[in-house]
Amino acid sequence: MTTIPLHSTKKGTISVTKIAEPYGEDSSPVASIGISLTGNSDAPDWKVHIPMDNLDEVIKALQALK
Secondary structure (H helix, E strand, O other), X not given: OEEEEOOOOOOOEEEEEEEOOOXXXXXXOXXXXXXXXXXXXXXXXXXXXXXXXXXXXXXXXHHHHO
């Protein structure tokens, strides 16, 4: 897991990790991105799962925002 400090917060973090079978046996892997305002990356306030097959497209879209 990679943990990044969340800008404009005192303790907030962004956590990024890969989950192999997020929805049970034989489910496809995802990139999991969590936002914690308190720094507790084990129980984020918000999270999103991005299928690994979509990751390149999402990265491109995020880079375009930058």
